[in-house]
Amino acid sequence: MTPPLPSHQQDIVRGIALRSAGVAFFALMSAAMKLAGNHGAGPVEMVFFRAAVGIPAILAWLWMTDGVGTIRTKRPGAHIFRSLIGLASLGLLFQSLVLLPLADAVAIGFSAPAFATILSAVFLREHVGLHRWAAVAIGFLGVVVVARPGGSDLPLAGVVIAIAAAFANAAVNVTVREMGATESAGAIIFWFFVSVFVASAIAMPFFTGRHDAMTWWLLLAGGLTGTGAQLCMTRALQAAPVAALVPFDYAQIVWAALLGWLIWSAVPGASTLAGAGLIAASGLYTVWREQRLRRASAATLG
Numbered sequence: 001m002t003p004p005l006p007s008h009q010q011d012i013v014r015g016i017a018l019r020s021a022g023v024a025f026f027a028l029m030s031a032a033m034k035l036a037g038n039h040g041a042g043p044v045e046m047v048f049f050r051a052a053v054g055i056p057a058i059l060a061w062l063w064m065t066d067g068v069g070t071i072r073t074k075r076p077g078a079h080i081f082r083s084l085i086g087l088a089s090l091g092l093l094f095q096s097l098v099l100l101p102l103a104d105a106v107a108i109g110f111s112a113p114a115f116a117t118i119l120s121a122v123f124l125r126e127h128v129g130l131h132r133w134a135a136v137a138i139g140f141l142g143v144v145v146v147a148r149p150g151g152s153d154l155p156l157a158g159v160v161i162a163i164a165a166a167f168a169n170a171a172v173n174v175t176v177r178e179m180g181a182t183e184s185a186g187a188i189i190f191w192f193f194v195s196v197f198v199a200s201a202i203a204m205p206f207f208t209g210r211h212d213a214m215t216w217w218l219l220l221a222g223g224l225t226g227t228g229a230q231l232c233m234t235r236a237l238q239a240a241p242v243a244a245l246v247p248f249d250y251a252q253i254v255w256a257a258l259l260g261w262l263i264w265s266a267v268p269g270a271s272t273l274a275g276a277g278l279i280a281a282s283g284l285y286t287v288w289r290e291q292r293l294r295r296a297s298a299a300t301l302g
Helices: 007-038 043-064 076-099 102-109 112-123 130-147 156-179 185-207 213-239 242-249 251-264 270-301
Strands: none
Touching (some): 007 213, 007 251, 043 185, 043 213, 076 156, 102 156, 102 251, 102 270, 112 130, 112 156, 112 270, 185 213, 242 270
């Protein structure tokens, strides 16, 4: 009989399983929203369904874990600022999914850690050494390889919007990192969904159109899978350290390529695969380097 794993290893295994499920859900959300966009749905409608489905799910999650009382905040202005950036990030992401092949949009989106490194150095005054700057350069090189400026059949607008979405996502991550010193994860997630729901609900009458039943079902599916992804990702971080989980995020590129082939018969080209590999290498090296420096710092203090 195989002996059971120690409890901390069981937590890591559970965290990896949850993270992997979250990655699969994110890929399914992207595919559902892209299909809805192919049927005429716009980014405002996608954002609305993403938030509308998310609010009750987040409330249920809080009620079963830390309690709904954790949504109290003393920094409403910070939540509004974070929500505005997050709203831009979501809208740009969904628009990029409509304009680009799924694998290309997802690959470019993974350049967010490179942007986050730059923003952290500028706004949080974090020290960024030569190794991390090299990783940033490799990440941006990967974006260039995917986009192939001057020699690509990808629409320029789609590439620009995907890069803008990655930048906005990086800004969200940096903002959340700063807010995390005083705000709970539950409050940050809940008020983001509420703010996005209110903003998109106000905009819906001006940007929504008449769709067939399939389009509305696709939007609902996108909201459900996106919410499932958020919950799995959050629970994974409660079970295992970030360094153990981040490598599995890049499986989303594989999922995107598979779904793109199954649904749209789109086969990623060599440049997409090579660029995605560079972007993934950049992100993974950054995580490894940060963990190494953190251990070295802890050993020095100890």
